[in-house]
Amino acid sequence: MLDNFFNKLSKGMTLTEAEKAIFRQHISVKRLRKHQYLLQEGEICKSVAFVSKGMLRSYLVDEKNNEHIIQFAPEGWFISDLNSFITEDISSLNIEAIEDSELILISKASHVYLETAVPGFYKFNYLQYRGAYMSLQKRLTDMFMLSTEEKYTKLLSIYPDITQRVPQHMIASYLGLTPETLSRVRKKLFVKKD
Amino acid sequence: MLDNFFNKLSKGMTLTEAEKAIFRQHISVKRLRKHQYLLQEGEICKSVAFVSKGMLRSYLVDEKNNEHIIQFAPEGWFISDLNSFITEDISSLNIEAIEDSELILISKASHVYLETAVPGFYKFNYLQYRGAYMSLQKRLTDMFMLSTEEKYTKLLSIYPDITQRVPQHMIASYLGLTPETLSRVRKKLFVKKD
DNA sequence: ATTATTTCTTGATTCATATCAATACATTGG
DNA sequence: CCAATGTATTGATATGAATCAAGAAATAAT
Numbered sequence: 236m237l238d239n240f241f242n243k244l245s246k247g248m249t250l251t252e253a254e255k256a257i258f259r260q261h262i263s264v265k266r267l268r269k270h271q272y273l274l275q276e277g278e279i280c281k282s283v284a285f286v287s288k289g290m291l292r293s294y295l296v297d298e299k300n301n302e303h304i305i306q307f308a309p310e311g312w313f314i315s316d317l318n319s320f321i322t323e324d325i326s327s328l329n330i331e332a333i334e335d336s337e338l339i340l341i342s343k344a345s346h347v348y349l350e351t352a353v354p355g356f357y358k359f360n361y362l363q364y365r366g367a368y369m370s371l372q373k374r375l376t377d378m379f380m381l382s383t384e385e386k387y388t389k390l391l392s393i394y395p396d397i398t399q400r401v402p403q404h405m406i407a408s409y410l411g412l413t414p415e416t417l418s419r420v421r422k423k424l425f426v427k428k429d
Numbered sequence: 430m431l432d433n434f435f436n437k438l439s440k441g442m443t444l445t446e447a448e449k450a451i452f453r454q455h456i457s458v459k460r461l462r463k464h465q466y467l468l469q470e471g472e473i474c475k476s477v478a479f480v481s482k483g484m485l486r487s488y489l490v491d492e493k494n495n496e497h498i499i500q501f502a503p504e505g506w507f508i509s510d511l512n513s514f515i516t517e518d519i520s521s522l523n524i525e526a527i528e529d530s531e532l533i534l535i536s537k538a539s540h541v542y543l544e545t546a547v548p549g550f551y552k553f554n555y556l557q558y559r560g561a562y563m564s565l566q567k568r569l570t571d572m573f574m575l576s577t578e579e580k581y582t583k584l585l586s587i588y589p590d591i592t593q594r595v596p597q598h599m600i601a602s603y604l605g606l607t608p609e610t611l612s613r614v615r616k617k618l619f620v621k622k623d
Numbered sequence: 624a625t626t627a628t629t630t631c632t633t634g635a636t637t638c639a640t641a642t643c644a645a646t647a648c649a650t651t652g653g
Numbered sequence: 654c655c656a657a658t659g660t661a662t663t664g665a666t667a668t669g670a671a672t673c674a675a676g677a678a679a680t681a682a683t
Contacts, residue, residue: 295574303574317559317562317566357552360555360559361558364555364562368565369512369515371565372499375499375568375572376497376499378572380491383640402660403660404659404661411572412641413640413641415642416639416641417661418663422663596629598629606670607671608630608632609632609633609671610669610671612632616632
């Protein structure tokens with residue numbers, strides 16, 4: 236069950252068996268059933284979570300009670316409220332399992348410890364965040380440059396199985412659209428394909 | 430003139446005099462006058478630039494020839510087309526000086542060298558990208574959650590001197606607005622303040 | 624100084640998407 | 654099985670921002 240996690244690490248750093256043992260002592264495993272929360276706004280984000288199975292989403296709620304999805308995290312991804320994790324301020328984010336999920340948690344203390352105990356961990360984190368930064372930059376420019384229709388089709392091309400795993404209104408929220416608008420966009424797309 | 434650069438590095442890592450010497454051997458200095466380009470679309474991004482003086486912007490041009498500003502980089506910031514830098518594919522970004530500027534360039538080969546020659550450089554980069562990732566996440570959620578007026582006032586509160594240094598139509602582009610819309614938003618704001 | 628160029632403002636109109644409202648459809652739970 | 658809840662569709666209308674167009678203001682160039 237830690238295999239996914241060590242696999243992920245191995246992609247950004249060299250990882251010895253001894254180091255794996257150190258990791259094992261500094262992580263914990265958590266299971267969430269669908270609809271359960273890893274974090275709710277107002278709490279402090281105590282750990283970074285690696286998703287070894289299932290899927291989570293993080294979202295914000297605005298004054299009008301609209302949800303805005305920040306991130307989906309299927310297996311192989313990390314999720315947290317980074318800002319709260321680092322500053323230890325209260326979080327404005329909610330993180331919820333949208334499938335039954337298995338998580339590997341790294342607490343702040345453990346993270347700090349691992350950074351010095353496992354030298355390659357800096358490199359891993361560097362590559363991890365650099366990649367995350369690049370993806371986010373693409374997402375932002377897509378928001379600016381693409382039409383609503385293109386945003387949706389591009390999302391499908393990158394994550395083809397997303398419609399099977401994520402309800403449509405959440406996809407709409409992730410794209411910054413109302414459910415109604417996404418429904419109409421899809422209608423147009425399917426008419427075209429006939 | 431390298432002081433700004435070493436200061437920046439020191440904020441994320443410990444930096445010995447010996448390491449400074451290594452850096453000096455692996456960086457180059459470049460001056461750009463206003464309107465000159467560090468990178469134009471179609472080229473390969475050969476280096477990451479640290480802005481020690483002045484200010485640059487990176488932007489994309491869409492099919493309708495509209496510019497979309499991705500980033501402003503005043504002194505103390507890094508700028509590049511990360512994607513092109515890493516993959517060595519051609520860039521779709523333009524990077525232009527919007528003031529007379531002084532840059533410190535790190536080529537790809539140097540970057541790779543420095544990562545191993547200066548152990549703390551991983552830590553620096555990790556923190557750098559982690560911070561950049563968090564800022565970008567805020568920018569994205571602001572785009573989703575704030576009204577046009579709020580986007581502008583928030584930008585002003587974070588970068589109060591931006592109106593002095595950056596033409597208004599570029600601020601509009603950065604916020605994803607047309608110049609006309611920003612002009613009208615400002616009019617409303619100033620009427621209110623009377 | 625005077626012209627040229629860039630930047631900003633203002634008005635009229637169009638367009639895309641949000642909003643509001645109702646209904647259909649699907650899934651879950653007692 | 655039926656109610657309850659959650660999810661998706663569809664229509665009518667409102668709204669905010671884009672677009673088109675013209676002119677004013679500011680800045681730079683000769």
